[in-house]
Amino acid sequence: MKSLMVLSAGVIGLAAVGLSQQNSPGVSGVDAIAARQASLDMSSLAFHSLGEAMKAGEEPKNFAYAAAALAKWAKALPAMFPAGTGQGETPAFSQARPAIWKNRAGFEKAAAYYAETTQQLAALARANDSPGFTKQLEAVNQACASCHAIYKAGDQGPPKK
Ligand code: HEC
Secondary structure (H helix, E strand, O other): OOHHHHHHHHHHHHHHHHHHHHHHHOHHHHHHHHHHHHHHHHHHHHHHHHHHHHHOOOOOOHHHHHHHHHHHHHHHEEEEEOOOOOOOOOOEEEEEEHHHHOOOHHHHHHHHHHHHHHHHHHHHOOOOHHHHHHHHHHHHHHHHHHHHHHHHHOOOOOOOO
């Protein structure tokens, strides 16, 4: 009896998963590309404003929110690269290289490194550690550059827009 109940609970659970997937609105590939590019543009703006602020002698504690926002995005980043959304795979312009899906583990590792460096950046901001924060900006820059070198086509320098 008990095992039957467990079994039926499992079947109901599976049915519920099927149902929720069917009813879920989902996000199209083109929308995922638009969302990730917008987030990457905003990351670039946030990231460069942090460097400018440190050069202007401002206190890192005022930038904890911006640093934490980068860390939040870093965690969401891999899911914004679903299969079938690479360069030339949809009508949308994209610089996402096939390596993202050929070497998914490597891509996720690069994103995890980005998450780690930005989490540390946020912690240093909260601690108002100016030298530590400034040094950590280099590590974050490295996280952007090392991912782009393998997984992003086109210009590898700082974004010009
Ligand atoms: C884990 C990999 C990864 C990390 C980390 C990463 N990027 Fe990117 N980035 C990409 C990929 C892939 C694209 C191409 C996306 C596309 O065109 O669909 C991209 C595109 C961009 C673009 C162009 C967006 C557009 O509008 O076309 C900018 C700007 C950018 N990244 C800035 C950054 C900055 C700044 C950082 C670090 C603070 C960063 N990226 C970290 C992978 C990464």
